Amino acid sequence: MITLKRITSGGRFIPQVDGLRFIAIMSVILIHIHALLGQGHGVPISVEQVPYTETMHMLSKRGVYLFFVISGFILGTPFAHMYINHSQTVNLISYFKRRLTRLEPPYILCMLICTIVLVFRGTFIFREALPHLLAGIGYAHAIFYDGQNNPIDGVTWSLEVEVQFYIVVPLLTMLYRIRGRRVRRGNRAWL
Numbered sequence: 001m002i003t004l005k006r007i008t009s010g011g012r013f014i015p016q017v018d019g020l021r022f023i024a025i026m027s028v029i030l031i032h033i034h035a036l037l038g039q040g041h042g043v044p045i046s047v048e049q050v051p052y053t054e055t056m057h058m059l060s061k062r063g064v065y066l067f068f069v070i071s072g073f074i075l076g077t078p079f080a081h082m083y084i085n086h087s088q089t090v091n092l093i094s095y096f097k098r099r100l101t102r103l104e105p106p107y108i109l110c111m112l113i114c115t116i117v118l119v120f121r122g123t124f125i126f127r128e129a130l131p132h133l134l135a136g137i138g139y140a141h142a143i144f145y146d147g148q149n150n151p152i153d154g155v156t157w158s159l160e161v162e163v164q165f166y167i168v169v170p171l172l173t174m175l176y177r178i179r180g181r182r183v184r185r186g187n188r189a190w191l
Contacts, residue, residue, distance in 0.1 A: 017070060017073065017074065020066060020070055021067065021070050023063070023066065024063045024064070024066040024067040024070065025063070025067070026063070027059045027060060027062065027063030027066075028060055028063040028064060028067075030059070031059060031060035031063075064158050067158075068158075068161065068162070068165070071162060071165065072165065072169070075165070075166065075169045076169055076172070076173050078090050079169065079170060079173030079174075079176065080173055080176045082176075083173065083174070083176030083177050084176055090170075092170060095170070096166075099163075099166050103159070103163065107137075107156075107159065108137055110153065111133055111136050111137055111152060111153060111156070112133075114152050114153045115129050115132075115133050115152050118151075118152060124151075124152075129152060131144075132145075132150055132151055132152050133152060135150070136150045136152055136153070136156055136160075139159065139160045139163040139164065140160065141156065141157070141160060142157055142160055142161075
């Protein structure tokens with residue numbers, strides 16, 4: 001019999017987190033289905049280009065933000081466990097390698113295919129698309145282009161945020177090195 005249980009690298013599976021992840025993903029999928037049905041043709045370059053209600057807009061944003069929170073929890077837990085329980089050290093090379101090998105190949109392929117399609121459609125000439133492609137592959141389009149979505153694939157802004165967060169997590173979780181719980185949480189009672 002085929003099971004649909006997810007395989008995790010750390011062996012710790014929390015079904016409630018996967019349930020929340022499902023809600024987050026479905027809210028984003030529903031907004032894109034709504035956008036497609038509203039237009040009647042093709043995939044929009046970005047959700048912001050499609051007229052829809054404020055409720056749908058909030059549903060989509062909250063789904064993305066919920067996914068960010070879940071990612072923060074999943075990524076931060078091993079580091080917090082390491083600092084609080086003085087357990088096995090998180091191997092940073094393995095941490096970054098896992099993220100890189102999971103995200104990078106399909107992301108680069110997607111960006112290349114989208115660029116090629118846009119060039120062949122005449123939306124861009126390659127010389128115009130190349131800087132957006134390189135900034136996108138470097139997960140820094142919003143940084144280089146003042147917060148603007150990448151015209152090659154507008155939804156990649158969320159992946160840029162996610163990757164930047166992957167880099168910052170090991171630094172943020174160093175707060176768990178602070179011994180006192182009240183001090184660590186910023187509770188003013190310790191002053």
